Amino acid sequence: MKTLWHNGTFFTMKSENDTVEALLTENGKIINIGPYDLLKNEADKEFNLNGTYLYPGFTDSHMHLIPHGEKLLRLDLSNATSADELMSMLENAYPDLPESEWFIGEGWDENNFPDKRILTKHDLDHITNSPMILTRTCRHAAIVNSKALELAGITKETPDPDDGVIERDEHGEPTGYVKEGSMHRILELIPDSTEEWLTKALQVAIEDLHSLGLTGAVTDDLGYNENYEAPLNAYKNIIGKSKNFRAHLMFRSNVFTNIMEDNVSYEEPWITPGEMKFFIDGSLGGRTALLSNPYLDDPNNYGTTVVSDEEIDELVATARKYNQAVAIHMIGDKAVEKGLDAIERHPVPKGKRDRLIHVNILRDDLVKRMKKLPVVLDIQPTFVVSDFPWVLDCITEDRLDWTYAWKRLINEGFICGGGSDAPIEDPNPILGIYAALFRKKPTDNHDGYLPKEKLSRFEAVHLFTSSNASSIGKGNERGKLDVGYDADFTVLDKNLFQVSEKDMLNTKVVKTVIAGKVVYENNNY
Ligand SMILES: [Zn+2]
Numbered sequence: 001m002k003t004l005w006h007n008g009t010f011f012t013m014k015s016e017n018d019t020v021e022a023l024l025t026e027n028g029k030i031i032n033i034g035p036y037d038l039l040k041n042e043a044d045k046e047f048n049l050n051g052t053y054l055y056p057g058f059t060d061s062h063m064h065l066i067p068h069g070e071k072l073l074r075l076d077l078s079n080a081t082s083a084d085e086l087m088s089m090l091e092n093a094y095p096d097l098p099e100s101e102w103f104i105g106e107g108w109d110e111n112n113f114p115d116k117r118i119l120t121k122h123d124l125d126h127i128t129n130s131p132m133i134l135t136r137t138c139r140h141a142a143i144v145n146s147k148a149l150e151l152a153g154i155t156k157e158t159p160d161p162d163d164g165v166i167e168r169d170e171h172g173e174p175t176g177y178v179k180e181g182s183m184h185r186i187l188e189l190i191p192d193s194t195e196e197w198l199t200k201a202l203q204v205a206i207e208d209l210h211s212l213g214l215t216g217a218v219t220d221d222l223g224y225n226e227n228y229e230a231p232l233n234a235y236k237n238i239i240g241k242s243k244n245f246r247a248h249l250m251f252r253s254n255v256f257t258n259i260m261e262d263n264v265s266y267e268e269p270w271i272t273p274g275e276m277k278f279f280i281d282g283s284l285g286g287r288t289a290l291l292s293n294p295y296l297d298d299p300n301n302y303g304t305t306v307v308s309d310e311e312i313d314e315l316v317a318t319a320r321k322y323n324q325a326v327a328i329h330m331i332g333d334k335a336v337e338k339g340l341d342a343i344e345r346h347p348v349p350k351g352k353r354d355r356l357i358h359v360n361i362l363r364d365d366l367v368k369r370m371k372k373l374p375v376v377l378d379i380q381p382t383f384v385v386s387d388f389p390w391v392l393d394c395i396t397e398d399r400l401d402w403t404y405a406w407k408r409l410i411n412e413g414f415i416c417g418g419g420s421d422a423p424i425e426d427p428n429p430i431l432g433i434y435a436a437l438f439r440k441k442p443t444d445n446h447d448g449y450l451p452k453e454k455l456s457r458f459e460a461v462h463l464f465t466s467s468n469a470s471s472i473g474k475g476n477e478r479g480k481l482d483v484g485y486d487a488d489f490t491v492l493d494k495n496l497f498q499v500s501e502k503d504m505l506n507t508k509v510v511k512t513v514i515a516g517k518v519v520y521e522n523n524n525y
Contacts, residue, residue, distance in 0.1 A: 002042055002044045003045045004023075004047065006048065009054065010023060010033075010481055011053065011497070012033070012482060013056050013462060013466050014482060016458040020033045021035045022039050024039050024043060028516045029485065030485045031483060032483060033481060033482065049491060055492065056488065057215030057246075057512070058214050060422070061218050062355075064423060065209075066198055066205065066234065067139075068427065069200070069203070069204040071106050071107065078109065080109075083110075083115070083118075083123075086113075090103075093105065102130060102133065105133075106135050107137050109136065109386075111390050119143050120169075120177070121146045124144070129147065133148055137285065137424060138283035140180055140288050142186070149186075161185075164182030164306075165179040167179070179288055188226070192227070192230075195229075198230050198231050206239075210520035211509060213520075215489075216248070217246075218248040218355075220277050221249065222250070223256070224252055228258065249266075250274040250327050250355075251277060252276075257322075275319070276318070276324055277327045277357075279307070279329040280330050280338055280339055281304065281335035284391055287301055287303065287394070291332040291333060292337070296393055297394060313346075319346075320346045326343070326354050331360045332361050333362055333366060333402075336356065337366060339356065340366060348373070353473070359409075364401075370414070377414050377415070378419055378471070380419050380421045381433070382420055384449055388440075391404075405453050407453040407454060415467055417467055418436070418460075419432070429490075436463060438501060439454055442501075488513060489511070491511040493507065493508045
């Protein structure tokens, strides 16, 4: 069955302003493009787009799909604008929670509070007798109540582990604010998520992404809760069956060897195997990103590394043993340096690319080294909107040149994938494109943070389409509108290349199409 899509503006993304009048699809692929009159004789069926705008399917280069679904199913604290509001959200949540079950909340950010106050265990102890953990927006830190500390065996006498921080009051008593490894010790106490729960979370996440126009993502789900079978089964339960989505799966280092040794199968082309994922540092917001200079506002703190240099070396060597690339979380320049040291010692197998995730703070010498390596940079434009202006309190002036320097990185010729790191940020790609273009909140009355790093419209849309396809080695089959490419489309009510700054955020998704099938439809069009 040949379907002719017409009566819209079709942006091919092959070059700036390149459009076609119609395209013909069959068996999930684009089989012809060109003028409507020429193609209509070949078509068995027509699909009228009613004057809307069609782009290659938008994708996300770095996210956590199952945790995004869990955030939608659980208590979301990301909209709290003060510590008091956060408290009242907690008071109203889970009224019938049994004392044996965990009280879980996600996404608070003290940078949104006028006084930047972080709640303590004393505040949380008023809410519930259940053990409670509330992860910070960055997911590298959390606040917990006394019950959770007790279950984890964390007392005044417990020293800080090498890979984490236990914040304390002036008497040395833990306040309930825990970071990195100290937080993970507590998260590990939460009973393992069942396959049924993970499947439900994934289903909710994919439905949400479809409604945002997303057709695929590079995602970090295998091993985040210590095993790979349950999350992988969740994928196989849904993708290719009730829902379609292009999921490129990274493997957490804790389950990597098991996955390589077990003869794991995937549902290709929907589910494809990716790289070994691990973390070197934390987040700037939690002051745990690893910097080569101390934090400006915390002169004894250089950040936290969650792995030793020997472990980094061993992880990269293990990936290479199985002929795999790595995907490394690195936010601070010192973390990037450590990652590059190991990658240079153990080069990536021919034809593959390592993913450097975040790379927020770089240096000239690091960029020079990165240019010699087959790497992909996973950048999150919305981080600019969330992290400025406070990020300027963290870093010294001489680092500003390479701070969230998306334009410079693109100009240097790197493949930059555009993503959201959801659930850290909202996965809506329009927010990502807006952030890449304007580098500010819509309510900010200035020219954007570090405005010379603003991308052009073409570059910004490219990030979320063709660049992401190239980043997973599929640049010749996805991310553009051309013959032989996947029939994955995002249909919007606005022209992103012309819409005003003000109207861009009112853009509506009209349809989301994967392999020629409509997976989401907005009934208002
Ligand atoms: Zn992430």
